[in-house]
Amino acid sequence: MDLKNSTFFRTARQKLWRRGSHASTSARSNASAGSDIRTPPSTKLRNSVSMTKLPAVSSNSLPDEAELDQRLSKSAVLPQPTGGLFDNRAEETGTRTVRIQEPTPISPPFDPSALTQQDAPLDAVELVIESEGPSARSSSKPTPPEVIRRQSLVTTSNARIIKTLLEPDIPPAALATSPPTQDYFAGAAPTFDAGMLHRKIWVKRLNASATLVQIREDDLVDDVRDMILKKYANSLGKSFDSPDVTLRIRPRDSSSKAADRTLGPEEEMCRTLDAYYPGGQTVNDALLIEVPQRRTPKPSPRIPLYYAHDDARPTEASSEYFPTMPPIAHPSPAAVLAHPHEARPVVPQGHSISVLSTGQLPPLPSPGGTRRGHHGSRPKYPRHNTASPTTLTGVVPNPAAARPSQRPRHDSSASESKHSAIVNHPIPTPPAPEPIVARQNSTPPTPRVASPRPDKKKKKKKEVDAPSLPAGLLDGSVPPINVLIVEDNMINLRVLGAFMQRLKVRWQKAMNGKEAVEKWRAGGFHLVLMDIQLPIMNGLEATKEIRRLERVNSIGVFSSGSNEAPNNRLGDIPSLGNDADEEEKLGDKNLFKSPVIIVALTASSLQSDRHEALAAGCNDFLTKPVNFVWLERKVKEWGCMQALIDFDGWRKWKDFAAKSDDGTSKLSTSFASVAPKSKANGLSPTVANAGNGKTALANGASGSSKPGEEKKGKRRSIGIIPPPVLTEEDSASPPDES
Amino acid sequence: MDIPGAKDSIDPATFEQILEMDDDEDEREFSKSIVYDFFGQAESTFEKMDKKLEESDLKTLSELGHFLKGSSATLGLTKVQAQCEKIQHYGQKKDDTGSRDITEEDALKKLKTTITEAKTEFQDVEKVLKKFYRDEA
Numbered sequence: 043m044d045l046k047n048s049t050f051f052r053t054a055r056q057k058l059w060r061r062g063s064h065a066s067t068s069a070r071s072n073a074s075a076g077s078d079i080r081t082p083p084s085t086k087l088r089n090s091v092s093m094t095k096l097p098a099v100s101s102n103s104l105p106d107e108a109e110l111d112q113r114l115s116k117s118a119v120l121p122q123p124t125g126g127l128f129d130n131r132a133e134e135t136g137t138r139t140v141r142i143q144e145p146t147p148i149s150p151p152f153d154p155s156a157l158t159q160q161d162a163p164l165d166a167v168e169l170v171i172e173s174e175g176p177s178a179r180s181s182s183k184p185t186p187p188e189v190i191r192r193q194s195l196v197t198t199s200n201a202r203i204i205k206t207l208l209e210p211d212i213p214p215a216a217l218a219t220s221p222p223t224q225d226y227f228a229g230a231a232p233t234f235d236a237g238m239l240h241r242k243i244w245v246k247r248l249n250a251s252a253t254l255v256q257i258r259e260d261d262l263v264d265d266v267r268d269m270i271l272k273k274y275a276n277s278l279g280k281s282f283d284s285p286d287v288t289l290r291i292r293p294r295d296s297s298s299k300a301a302d303r304t305l306g307p308e309e310e311m312c313r314t315l316d317a318y319y320p321g322g323q324t325v326n327d328a329l330l331i332e333v334p335q336r337r338t339p340k341p342s343p344r345i346p347l348y349y350a351h352d353d354a355r356p357t358e359a360s361s362e363y364f365p366t367m368p369p370i371a372h373p374s375p376a377a378v379l380a381h382p383h384e385a386r387p388v389v390p391q392g393h394s395i396s397v398l399s400t401g402q403l404p405p406l407p408s409p410g411g412t413r414r415g416h417h418g419s420r421p422k423y424p425r426h427n428t429a430s431p432t433t434l435t436g437v438v439p440n441p442a443a444a445r446p447s448q449r450p451r452h453d454s455s456a457s458e459s460k461h462s463a464i465v466n467h468p469i470p471t472p473p474a475p476e477p478i479v480a481r482q483n484s485t486p487p488t489p490r491v492a493s494p495r496p497d498k499k500k501k502k503k504k505e506v507d508a509p510s511l512p513a514g515l516l517d518g519s520v521p522p523i524n525v526l527i528v529e530d531n532m533i534n535l536r537v538l539g540a541f542m543q544r545l546k547v548r549w550q551k552a553m554n555g556k557e558a559v560e561k562w563r564a565g566g567f568h569l570v571l572m573d574i575q576l577p578i579m580n581g582l583e584a585t586k587e588i589r590r591l592e593r594v595n596s597i598g599v600f601s602s603g604s605n606e607a608p609n610n611r612l613g614d615i616p617s618l619g620n621d622a623d624e625e626e627k628l629g630d631k632n633l634f635k636s637p638v639i640i641v642a643l644t645a646s647s648l649q650s651d652r653h654e655a656l657a658a659g660c661n662d663f664l665t666k667p668v669n670f671v672w673l674e675r676k677v678k679e680w681g682c683m684q685a686l687i688d689f690d691g692w693r694k695w696k697d698f699a700a701k702s703d704d705g706t707s708k709l710s711t712s713f714a715s716v717a718p719k720s721k722a723n724g725l726s727p728t729v730a731n732a733g734n735g736k737t738a739l740a741n742g743a744s745g746s747s748k749p750g751e752e753k754k755g756k757r758r759s760i761g762i763i764p765p766p767v768l769t770e771e772d773s774a775s776p777p778d779e780s
Numbered sequence: 781m782d783i784p785g786a787k788d789s790i791d792p793a794t795f796e797q798i799l800e801m802d803d804d805e806d807e808r809e810f811s812k813s814i815v816y817d818f819f820g821q822a823e824s825t826f827e828k829m830d831k832k833l834e835e836s837d838l839k840t841l842s843e844l845g846h847f848l849k850g851s852s853a854t855l856g857l858t859k860v861q862a863q864c865e866k867i868q869h870y871g872q873k874k875d876d877t878g879s880r881d882i883t884e885e886d887a888l889k890k891l892k893t894t895i896t897e898a899k900t901e902f903q904d905v906e907k908v909l910k911k912f913y914r915d916e917a
Contacts (some may be wrong), residue, residue, distance in 0.1 A: 531852035533818050540801050542809060575846050643849050648878075665851035667861075670797045 056516050068742060098436075216376055231284040241312055244328035245270055245289070246278075252328035257311055262305035282333050290330040291318055302330070521681030523568035524550040528558040528584065529643070530576050534666070538571060545677060555579025562638060564626060568684045569677065570640045574655060582658040585640050589659035594626050597634045601656055634688060643668060789905040794856030812913050813884055819909075820850055820904050822860070828897050828914030829867070842871025848898075857905050867891060 243266070246252035255269045267284040267657075280286065289305040291314065319327045324755055525542055527536040530553050542549040550567075552558035556579040562570065569590070574581035603766035611714035628634050642655035655663050660678070719747060798815075802808045825848045830847040834841045845867030852860040870887045882890070 086830075391916070531821075531850045531854075533814060533821060534854045535865055536814055537798060537801075537854050544801060575843075575848070575850075577843075645853065647844065666850055667794050667856065669794075670800075 098278075100756060111119060139637070167399055170465060234618060243315060244325050245273075247274070247331045257291045259312050261311050262307065263305045263309045263311050263314070266311045267307070274331070278331070288330055288332045291315075292327070292330065293318055294327065305329070316674040320767055512624055516536070521678065523547060523677070523681040523684055524566050525677065526552060526558065526567045526570045526638075528552040528555065528576065528581060529573045530554055531573075534668075537667065538673075541673060542677075545674060547681070553577075554583030556583055558584045559591075562588050563591070564630065565634055567638050568636075569680050570638055571643055571673075572660065573643045573645075573666075574641050574651065575645065580750075581642060582654060585642070585655070585658040585660050588638065588640065591626055591628065592634070592637050595634065597627045597628070621729055631719040636684065639684070641676055676760055788858040789901065790854035791858045793864070794854070796856075798855060799813055808898045808913065815855065815909050815913065816848040818855055818857075819906055821851060822848060822906075826895065826899055826902070831835065833891060834897060836884075838871045838873060838884060838887055838891075840871070841891055845869075847869055852902075857902075858910060860898060860905060863901055866894045867898065870894060 047565040114763075167544060231471060237506055240256055242254040242256045244252045245255050245266075253273060255266065255273050257266050257269055260641060261269075264284070266285040266289065270287055270289075271279045271282065271284050285307070290302045291305055305311075315323050315327075315329075348692055349466070373475045525547050527538050527542065529533060529538060529551065535551055535553075539549055552561050552575075555576045558570065558572065558576075559579070572581040572585055575583070579587075639662070640660045642652075642658075642660040644663050644665050645649050652663055662676060664676060788891055798811045799805075800810050801806065808818075819838055825844055829841060829844050832844065845864045849861050849864035852864055865878075866876045870882070870891045871896060872878070873882055873887045874880060874883050876890075
């Protein structure tokens with residue numbers, strides 16, 4: 043093959059190499075930040091365009107375009123250049139060709155002018171499918187200390203092509219002699235940085251669908267685990283650390299003696315994949331993600347169990363890179379020896395356990411670091427220093443120092459920098475002290491914070507039941523209800539109104555029963571404090587009238603449930619419509635979503651009066667003089683009931699409250715289905731409450747001590763509310779017949 | 781909150797919950813206005829009672845008694861409240877507990893004395909309260 047005559051190659055090269063594009067390189071390709079840059083001779087570089095167009099560009103000169111495309115689609119196309127450019131030492135075994143010794147890519151001096159002058163048939167570049175695995179290794183590994191850093195222009199599928207195009211730079215002679223590493227790199231012309239290449243691999247969880255995870259060509263399995271956790275951010279990322287994740291690879295040939303194998307964290311992902319799946323990994327070849335069953339406290343890495351385990355399998359990693367690989371993929375030891383730099387991956391990178399045998403620092407989280415108690419700010423994928431389960435299947439840990447020096451990147455720094463935004467790479471610190479390990483093991487992985495919307499109302503209910511709480515705590519919890527105070531005595535009205543104001547409850551007043559009914563018909567009230575003895579129409583009559591109108595207008599259809607309520611709210615009164623005169627129909631049914639709660643204020647302590655009030659349709663009663671503690675309880679109790687029933691109205695309340703404090707805004711309530719229950723509940727506590735309230739009043743002492751404290755706290759918190767002034771009311775006038 | 785001289789006439793718990801609503805414990809604007817409004821209300825109510833007593837309007841007398849009972853109870857003026865409750869019962873031609881019927885004549889007779897007692901109780905508590913608010917002011 044004559045490279046210099048290859049238009050195809052030249053074009054591709056020009057597209058790939060962006061001369062002097064340091065700006066874009068630094069901006070977009072911080073992935074390769076760790077690698078040095080060697081600026082190539084400027085004459086070699088041309089403008090680069092997207093590599094994806096490569097096949098099309100070369101189509102005119104391609105003798106067998108279809109064949110090429112087919113090869114390209116496999117993402118495993120490697121050039122086997124003819125013409126002595128390459129050292130073809132690959133052993134071909136049928137379709138599965140594994141070339142263990144990849145020629146070392148060294149870019150020879152390259153004259154672009156020659157390329158431009160000559161047009162060569164594309165078949166000069168003979169693309170031959172070679173062994174994927176080794177090729178990947180060769181392309182990724184030889185990242186010289188000084189390499190031109192370029193941004194990745196190519197998609198995964200094009201990665202091979204790029205390599206294909208780049209590798210011909212290697213002078214045949216150099217390849218043939220398998221030069222020493224130093225020479226190799228010293229003489230390296232601009233070669234392609236594998237870190238620029240992305241690739242997607244299939245992974246899946248057991249019995250789950252596979253998914254693609256993007257990695258870099260030179261990512262280690264350990265890096266892949268990080269990416270997997272990123273992908274499975276919810277199911278895995280919240281409870282597992284990347285070291286907990288293990289990847290199992292299954293050879294295609296199930297009949298092969300080698301069954302599933304757990305990948306060691308130090309293996310290079312792409313190379314392994316290519317070795318296992320010649321022609322590219324398909325969905326069916328998805329790596330199986332495994333995690334520990336459930337996070338139980340794991341033994342400290344110091345426990346000798348792991349020693350034994352590792353020691354029990356010394357041969358696995360001692361001489362062979364792919365210990366359990368199918369025989370076809372086994373590299374020959376001789377080949378490894380022949381290419382020392384190739385043998386580098388044989389030495390696995392030490393994982394965290396290696397600190398035991400090597401003294402090397404494992405990637406442990408900083409002890410007592412910021413993670414403690416700061417779940418909100420902790421990394422997305424919290425790292426627990428539990429032992430990686432990969433140790434069990436493992437490869438003997440080896441110190442990272444044993445890695446060949448020619449590889450500048452010891453722990454996949456390219457990927458690290460690329461994913462730095464997401465993954466907090468562990469900072470090597472001294473091994474965490476034992477207490478910390480124990481603590482972290484015993485700590486649940488990610489304690490979930492309670493929902494920000496707890497049962498607020500339930501809490502309030504509780505507080506209602508526990509009046510001993512300081513009133514200051516209760517002040518903010520009074521439900522946003524609209525109260526109608528029906529009271530003919532101006533003194534009482536003012537006091538009650540002032541108290542409602544203190545509770546931040548909107549209220550209106552009615553001086554007699556008739557006015558109460560009229561005001562109620564305007565709608566929007568949740569609670570009526572009804573004095574019983576009233577002029578014109580007493581409280582009992584007003585209550586009966588309200589209940590009658592509610593029934594006529596089918597407000598709170600007790601038996602039919604809430605499903606029917608919407609129809610009724612729209613004014614459609616199917617069964618009772620005939621009974622309702624036009625005058626008795628209520629206006630906006632949205633303001634009457636539920637029967638109003640009527641609390642009778644009885645001046646009499648007579649039991650008969652109470653029963654009479656309940657029979658008239660009151661839900662509850664209070665004995666005058668109204669004990670404010672009890673009044674507050676009632677308001678909260680019934681208001682919370684309304685809020686529970688109409689949660690939407692409750693949520694809208696803040697908007698309402700912001701807009702209007704005049705007490706005229708309407709709150710929507712709908713508790714038709716719950717109404718019967720509320721009514722039934724109202725009866726029993728009513729008697730008890732009233733009795734208690736009276737007792738408190740009669741004794742005085744019981745009402746004075748505790749309520750006094752509450753009131754004091756209340757005033758502090760509600761001091762901003764001005765005393766209510768009922769200006770429009772004419773003075774409190776006693777009933778006068780004349 | 782001690783109110784001098786109001787040991788029996790004022791229920792401290794009830795009255796204190798009115799005082800608690802004062803924003804300023806020195807000025808006591810709210811409770812003072814309430815109390816002084818009650819003074820006016822009570823005086824006008826007593827005037828009406830006297831008038832209705834002359835007319836022997838027991839029903840209205842009962843309502844007036846109930847009316848003043850409510851406000852006096854709200855303020856914790858227990859003695860006034862008790863007299864007003866009696867007025868309410870007598871107006872209904874019941875005895876002071878409201879359980880037994882009495883004759884109209886008996887009721888009017890009892891009303892006359894009870895209204896007088898109620899006025900006395902009111903005047904007593906009025907002095908106490910006025911003194912209280914003057915001291916406070």
